[in-house]
Amino acid sequence: MAAQPATTAAPFEPAKLYVWVKSLESKTNNLIREVDLLKNDVLRRQGQLKKEYQVMNEDLVEFRHQQEALVQKMDLLVKELKKTAGSEEVQTLKKYMDLWNPLNFVTQRDVERVIEAKLAERDFRIQQHKD
Numbered sequence: 284m285a286a287q288p289a290t291t292a293a294p295f296e297p298a299k300l301y302v303w304v305k306s307l308e309s310k311t312n313n314l315i316r317e318v319d320l321l322k323n324d325v326l327r328r329q330g331q332l333k334k335e336y337q338v339m340n341e342d343l344v345e346f347r348h349q350q351e352a353l354v355q356k357m358d359l360l361v362k363e364l365k366k367t368a369g370s371e372e373v374q375t376l377k378k379y380m381d382l383w384n385p386l387n388f389v390t391q392r393d394v395e396r397v398i399e400a401k402l403a404e405r406d407f408r409i410q411q412h413k414d
Contacts, residue, residue, distance in 0.1 A: 368376070389397075
């Protein structure tokens, strides 16, 4: 039988194992730092988003109040417009105004003056005719 050479080397030498563990420890520490940075960044961003959400929520509430006020004003405007005359009614009024022509109307006092003047003129003629 052939004799096998005796190897006394262990599969893991303590020095290599130590270097390997230190390397893993260093990589683990780097990963922990990166995870902490990411976690802090996520927490900071979450805080910013929360503030932005609150501002947007307040803006939305203000917008709803403004919209409600605008709707109330529009309702009031519609009610007031319903009280006004429509185009057909305005055309009818225009037709009557043109028909009556109020610029030719006289007051009662004007009519009384004209009647008094005519009566006075008639009385004057009668007086002249008698004389």
